[in-house]
Structures are given as C-alpha cells and as structure tokens.
Amino acid sequence: MFAEYAIISVMKEKTIKTLADIAKMANVSQSTVSRALRNNPLVSQKTRDFVQQLAQEHNFSVNATASKLRTQKTHTIAVIVMFDQNTEQSISDPFLMKLLGTIADELTKFGYDMLLTTTKTATGDWNNYYFESRRADGLIIVGQGEHDPRIEALASNNVPFVVWGTEFANKNYTTIGSDNRKGGYLAVKHLIDKGCKNIAFMGDIEHNELEQRWLGYQDACAEAGLELEPTLRLKTDLTSNDGYLQIKNYLEGKHPKIDGIFAVSDTIALGVMKYLHEQKVAIPEEIAIIGFDDIAMSAFSSPSLTTVRQNTTTAGELLVSKVLKKIENKPIESKLLEVELIVRQSSEQT
C-alpha cells in the first residue's frame, strides 16, 4: 500500500514537465510562465517570483529543444578537433587539450554549450551536419592541419566559424593563430645566440602552421648569415615517438653534425631528449634543444625544456568571442597572437 502511494506520487511528479503544467498550477497562462521564467519585465515582479518558485519546487526546466526550435537558436558551438589520420597524434595532444579547455570555459561563460567532435570520426560534411541541421549556431575548428577542403566548403556556405591556424593569403575565412613564423625565428635565433651553428628542424612542413615555423627558422639563419642546409630538416610527426625515431635515424646515419635542434612541438622535443639521454649526449652542451607550445611537462623534464609559448588563454577567448560575433553577423578579422620565448635548461648551460 505504502509502496503504491510512493509510486503514484513519483509518477505525478513526472507529469509536471511542460510550461502548460506549471501554468495550470499557477493559474496563469502559458505565455506568462514562459515570460516569468525568463525574467521578462512584461510580467509583474510578483507573478515572476511566484512562478519561478513554483518551477523550482517542481524541479521544472524549460525544454531546451522546444525552445531552440522556436527561437531558431541553439546556443551551441560545435568544436571540431582535427587530427592527422596517419600519425598517432591523438586527442591527448597536450597543447590542443589545453586550448580545448579554455574554449570550453569561455563558451560556458557566454552561456553556450559545446558540442565536441574529433575529425577521425566526424562526418565529412560539417556544413550539413552541424549547421544546416541546426545542431550548432557556429563552429570552431582546431587542429594543426593541412589545408582542408572541408573548411573551404564551410566558407562558401556562409557558416559562422573560425579556425585555429595559419592565415592564408587567399583566405576567405577567419583565422586565429600564433605568430608561428616569429616563434620559429625566436627559437632559432636563440639557439644561434647560444652558439649553435648547425641546427636541425624537426617537423612536417606540410602542416601550414609548421611551415611558418620553418620560415621563421630560415629568417633567423639568413639574419645570422648561416647557410641553409636542406638535410637538416627532418620530417617528423607531432609525437614523442616520432621525435625519438627521427633523431635516432639521423644521428645513426651518416649526416652532417648538429649542435642544436628546433623541434616544432614540445612532445617531439621530449622524444628527442629521450634518445639523446640514452646516447649520453649532453644537453645543451653538445646539442641544445628547443621546443614549441610550452606544455605543462616541459618545465618538468630533465633538463627542463626551452620552448616557445603559445598563449592558449587568449587563443580560446578570441576563438569564442569571434565566432559569437560572427553569429551576430558582425564583421570579424583574423588575428595573429604573440608568442613568447621561455628559456630553460635545454638551451642554457647552468
């Protein structure tokens, strides 16, 4: 008997699920409830308080789906994380994750939800899946990627979106990204200042951002009057593992001597250091090394890793604020973010 009562009471509670239910209880119209819950000044303070309290008591939440349908706004941003299909670089790439975290925080700050997808699994047609189908009001695309036709498709479909990456000459969309060329320049100039003469570049210049860092490398070399030695560029995926392998291959083979390494990411650099350790190569005395990103780990390696810091906080803030502006149809511009050289032990003898 008691059990039955309990069930009935639960069921009753479960039926209170729509504005209309609350309206009936409050003896006002549905519209009034709707307005009251949104704090619309059209309804008197008294009714507002009353309705809000009633809703709270009954644990009522407005159905977001219905609201979205009616208002034609989802208050959701789809964040697409692109990864290279071939490498093992996974969603755990520390730099991207940090960025993702900032974006998440920033979006919630503006009352937006975040729909997350990784490219590996995403459908090919972002425009249709996310925008046309009204799953999201806008898109943020991150990931150190190569030129992706899907992005072009978005641009031509008039979807509000911003990209984390490099600015292109003939871009027709908005890009937020670090000043990679300057970063590369700073890194290599630093090594040169420390006396390095033969500096390896480790990274894959097929990626647009990394190509910029390569250009920065060249800038610094040119400035110092160092000649460009093509064999010093080692194509390397963005993983510690590949960093380890590539430097191993290089040093084991018959190649020009090197006294410095610019790795395009800290993860690569840490892999490289692993190998150098194994081979008892002194860092930085024999080979100095510098990374890129300033991931959390870099301060805790031994020796700690000199690197070029990307400003993830500003990055996240800008990505979000720009895409929201774009949604409001305001004009937005691409932006290059400053980078900062962080000198640690891997390039500086103590």
Add this chain to the structure above:
Amino acid sequence: MFAEYAIISVMKEKTIKTLADIAKMANVSQSTVSRALRNNPLVSQKTRDFVQQLAQEHNFSVNATASKLRTQKTHTIAVIVMFDQNTEQSISDPFLMKLLGTIADELTKFGYDMLLTTTKTATGDWNNYYFESRRADGLIIVGQGEHDPRIEALASNNVPFVVWGTEFANKNYTTIGSDNRKGGYLAVKHLIDKGCKNIAFMGDIEHNELEQRWLGYQDACAEAGLELEPTLRLKTDLTSNDGYLQIKNYLEGKHPKIDGIFAVSDTIALGVMKYLHEQKVAIPEEIAIIGFDDIAMSAFSSPSLTTVRQNTTTAGELLVSKVLKKIENKPIESKLLEVELIVRQSSEQT
C-alpha cells in the same frame, strides 16, 4: 545586373530549408519526404531514391532540433569532466584527456553527439540542466573526484548516467573504473620485490580512487610484513608541480629515509623525478619510483617511468555502451577494469 541575379539565386537556394520545400519540389507530401530521407521501407524505392537525390542536390539537412522535439530523443550524451577546484589540475590532465578521446570516438560510432562540460564552469544542477531540459539523453561523468553530492542527486532523479570512478558500498548508481586497489598493490609489491623497504605514497586519499590505491599500498605492505609508517604518506595534488614540491618538502625536512615512491599519477611522478634529478638522487638506485596511468609521456622521461596502466580504450567503450543501455532502460552493472604493471627504468636497474 549580374550581381543582382547572383544574389537572387543565392537567396532562392537559402529558402530551401524544410521538408515542405523538398516535398513541393518533389511533388509529394511532407510525410513521404520525411520517410524517404530516413529510408523508411514504407515508401517505394523509386521515390526514396528520387527524394534523397533531390535533398542532396539542394544541400538539405533535416532540422535536428525539430526532429529531437518530435521524437523526444536528442541522441546526445553530456560528458561532464570534474576537476578539483583547488588544484591546478586542468582539462589538460593527460589521462582524462585520453579517456575523453575514447569516449568521443565511441559516441560518434553509435551516432551520438557529445556535449562537453567541465565542472569548473558547469551549473550545479546537472539533472535540470542536462536531462530535464532535454539537452542530452544521458550523462557520463569523469574525473577523479571526491564524493560529489550532485551525483547522488542524479541517482535519485532517475537520470541515465554512468560514472568513471570507484564503486562504493552503498552506491545506487553505476560505476566503471580501474581496479585501483589492485593497481596500488601491484605497484607497491613491485617496489618491494625490487628491494624497497621504505616506500612513500604520494597522493590525496580524499579522492575515492586514490584512497583505493592507498589501500592497495597497505595490502602489499602487510603481505610483505612491512609496518605502516604514517609519515610516509604525502598528501599531493594531481600535478607535476605539487609532486615536485611535496617531495622537496619531505626530503629537505627531517623525515625517515625512503628508498621508493609510489605516486598516484604519472604527472606527480614526473614532478618528483624532476626534483630527484636536481638533487642528483639516483633513480632507481637510491630511490625507485612508480607512477599510475601510463600517460604518453611516461615512456619518454629519463629514466622512463614504471607505472600502472589503466585501460582507457575499454573504459571509454564501457562508459558509452553502458549509458546507452541505461537509456534503453536495460539494467546495467558496475565494472572494475584490470590494470597492468608496466615496468620501465625508474624501478629497474639496467
């Protein structure tokens, strides 16, 4: 003139946005279009093909919001990542990120979208925000957390959800988690086997999962007849930074000597190793060290880090499959996952 035509044509294209539009073009009813696009066998193959092609040509996607409203299913799972408010442990915690990646992949495999939130910014009322308001069909909660009242609230509200973490005695919800106690046991037993007699435990046993690892520590000690020395437990946050600081404090102060360290996470362990390096303490000769998680970096530290691997892949798969089952109202059970000892240099003299 030409420009005007162009604009008009664009506008025209933009008006094709609903089933009704397609229906008109195809000269069939809305219902037929709806069925055709979902490949419903009720409509003839011919019409299906025709309508589908028409839709594709016009770049039409069904409005997901309307569909959700009508079907009362969102095909979305909210993933809530909890972080300790006090520590700096951020969304970039490598282990959680790895887990998140698996969850993301797994969800898309089942055609579900993933709504991501971090606790720091999330509203307090998960039930209302995500479930009652129909933003998601179910929830997955991850994060090495302390006992959280919000989880209890979910359970009593009959929301479909699963938690990554520890199973409790009086749990009334489903939990997927590693066998932390066994992991702790394996770790410490390993150190003991290697000859360690005074093993520090670094972690915060306020966290349920970590408490289990602490119990495992005790199991191993008891088995080996080692007496439990309370001062050997160093309360440490899940960051490299705190690992560094805590071991520094300990070793600088007047404390019992130690010859082994069990850190509850690899990030802590890496911070610890940093300090030991600085102090020229030989690893593992003077102090052996073992971590937990097996994050990517652990294989690339010097020395490489012995650790207890958590199976993120299975974890992600289970979390997803269980929550989906729960949504279908099928009964689900908690599950403890096997862990694996990964022996590397930090505990094994070469």
Add this chain to the structure above:
DNA sequence: GGCACCTTTGCAAACGATTGCAATATTTTT
C-alpha cells in the same frame, strides 16, 4: 468485372516552447 489484399501516399495532430498582438486590469491624469 468485382473483390480482397498489399503497397504507397497524404492528412493532420502532436512535440513544447516563444511572441506579436489584442484584451484586460491598474494607475494616472484631468
């Protein structure tokens, strides 16, 4: 040809909120 029986299609009612406009209550002004 008439009848029963499948296939295919279309009608129209939901799903649950929001909102322009009209209607009613309340206050202010004269």
Add this chain to the structure above:
DNA sequence: AAAAATATTGCAATCGTTTGCAAAGGTGCC
C-alpha cells in the same frame, strides 16, 4: 468620476519534424 495612459496578462500562431491512421492506387484471383 470619466478618460487616458500604462502595466499585466492571455490568445493563438509558429518553429520543422514525425507518425498513426485513413485514403488511394495496384495487383492478383475467381
């Protein structure tokens, strides 16, 4: 005290799908 102005409320249409049910179109059988 009536008129005008303002503050509150409610009506009803709408957002774009999905789906039970009824209707129409086809086929085969006697």
